[in-house]
Amino acid sequence: MQNNANNVHSDKQMLQNSSGIIERDIFPSADSQKIVVDKFSAYYGQKEILKKIELSIFSGERLAIIGPANSGKSTFLRSLNRLNDLNHQFSYTGRITFDGKDIYDENVDVPSLRRRIGMVYALPVPLPCSIYDNVAYGPSVSGIKSRRRLDELVELGLKKAFLWDEVRDRLNQPAMNLSGGQQQRMCLARVLALDPEVLLLDEPCSGLDPISTAKIEDALLELKSRYAIVLVTNNTKQAARASDRTAFFLMGQLIEAGRTDELFTKPTDKRTEDYITGHFG
């Protein structure tokens, strides 16, 4: 607990340094801190991908992570739900806590961690089965067998992702038949059916048309009251539109983080300014 309090302090300190104010309005108390990343470095083999990242994620906020390619945004995201474990080259130093518990502790039940921290990938990947089975996959592997309960969760997930009305009559059709935008919303529904606490989105709109993108962003706005949302995006306009707070990554370093409106209007770091005004990246 002591440790946790320290992290709160250092995080606010950092925010204060970068944007000049302590943002009490968005972050009412230390309790709302969902994830605390503390001097976290990630390596693939010898290569250092993330360099001593310090960042907190609060419940009820939408945090956008921006930065050019190869700046470690995706690696950061995948560190939060331990998806990097799949890569045998991966190693790390530092700490990430989720509700005060170290997620890299060896007693952590990784499948249940991944259920609580859901992830949507850049490209929609429907599993080769029906829409229903796709959305029911998470609840079903978690051990829910009751058909009625699964029906409820599937409906709930699809409704939250604004897809229910479009697919309610064809839940048993192959998910591959959906359009790209629908597939991505189905992937969102698939994660939401698990009712996670944190939602990680890795450039979820990179392959979508503007209308589908708008639908996803609408869904995110609707969802933010219940989840902490971390949105990695290459699109600075999207970050400005669809987030409360923005963090700028460059070459594996966190350059600055702060309220989106302030970061985009008066960034403190020259590199941030260059990036958001389109001088590089």
Add this chain to the structure above:
Amino acid sequence: MKITPATSQRLVVAVLWLIAAITLFILLFIIAYIFVHGLGNVTCSFILESPRRMGRQGGILPMIVGTVYVAALAVLIAAPVGVLTTIFLTEYTREGKLTSFIRFGADCLAGIPSIIFGLFGFVFFVIVLGMGFSIISGALTLALMVLPTIIRTSEEAIRAVPQAYREVSYGLGSTQWQMVTRVVLKSALPGICTGIVLSIGRCVSETAAVMLTAGSALRMPCSPFESSRTLSLHFYILAREGISMENAYATASLLILAILGINVIAYLLMRRFVAKVT
């Protein structure tokens, strides 16, 4: 005379057509030749009766039963072992010395002539383990023989499953085994089935290995511990010892029909399965 690109294109197309036609012609010729000589003798009584006078008269029912017995047992043993080996190789170990050694072993096993498998089965199962000439000795020998086919085809099928499926499954909180059974095996099933069907075909048509292990008894097999003659071995003995060419061709016709049947049914099942999931 200069050959223009257009001419060479036409030439190549003609040659390719010719070669494909020759291949198809030879296949059809063999099947037709055997059917012409044998199909006339395939009657209900031929299928449903036991052989008399060493197969000069009567039918081949015990051989049909024996063949089904041996092939089914062999595949029932080889398929789970092969698929589980493949899952271990592809999902549960990292690429390294051990996996390449196992893969190398499987490849060597695939290249060994079937008579050697027969000899091994004879020495090991029939004599050392004391199983005698029996269906189970034959099935175990055939299982060893088709194992590499099953491993190789399943491996290709499992490797073709996109890595993204695995990430999605993990991301939704599955364990590794759930991921393997619900996503990987399901997507790879058509490919795995192809390997299994190929193995059934090889088991049904194998002669040398079963001759040395399952024996050549003519009576109806009652248990897997009895000796039985398979269809292909029956054909071989009838033809080799000049007992009855008519019945040899009839047996061969039936064998070819069975293999064609297995392949067609497997193809149809697979197409239905693929249509259902994609």
